[in-house]
Amino acid sequence: MIVYDLECRGGSHRFEGWFKSSEDFARQKEMGLVSCPHCGSADVDKAVQAPRLARKGNQLPEPAMPRHEPRMPAQPAVAEAPAAAPAAAAPVANAPLPPEAVEMMHKLVKMQAEALKSSRYVGESFAEDARAMHYGEQEVETIHGHATLAEAEELLEEGIAVVPLPFPALPPDQAN
Template sequence: MIVYDLECREGAHRFEGWFKSSDDYVRQQERGLVTCPHCGSGDVAKAVQAPRLARKGNQLPEAAPPARAKPPAPGTPAAPVANAPLPPQAAELMQALATMQAEALKSSRYVGQDFAKDARAMHYGERDAEIIHGQATATEAKELIEEGIGLMPLLFPVVPPEQAN
């Protein structure tokens, strides 16, 4: 994988692009597939960037002085930051979703690794239908969907009953 720093010439937006190879970048650029994620412009070029050199295993990184962030220009939307706290509305929504999932699981039976087998048996009338939850691989889930068996991934991890405190 090659990571290029790219820059939109129209809005001077900088962003990263990941490519399989330098030839892959050229092919995508020629086909017009490299666009600015901020404004959608196709006028994008590689930006000047520092080389990325790996350190030797016996070298410790030098402590960098804390970077001073310059304040954004007025009217500039804030960029999303992965380690920033969630906005209050998002935190409330996540809590509400977690509560709804917990309530739904109270009327469901945990079947563990037998989820795909049990879902199939109920779908084909080999056993009584009931609400179940458990574990399935991505392949098993895809096969169930292809067979027309309804399922839904849980939004939050569930601790198996035998592992709960």
């Protein structure tokens, strides 16, 4: 269906008309079947209108699923969170964040940076090291690193505290 904004020339009334196609509108107009609902005038034409190009939220393409298991960093006291997946149902407006939100994120970044100063980066061996500390096989210390979602869930099931970091953290050898 096509929705046209229509306008009668006699009274300048504007209204909507729904048609199967552009040709259907022309045919109905030629036969005198299109008339103004306000004044009954058959002298009706398409009004100037903006194109309707935006997709509805339910028409957005589904995001592609990764072929490998995503890595979720985790650690007993501090951990790195997985990247947020884009929301398929509601596109985000391209507007600046409120100042309060920006201030809050800056505070979180500072808090995370302070926490990482007293934490040792263990990389991909995070789950193994956290488990060894929990079971007394290794000295307990605050660590951060990477774990798959499955590894993090297993640690939690074993009673090992892990917390994702709110922002990604670079390994020490990649930081400036």
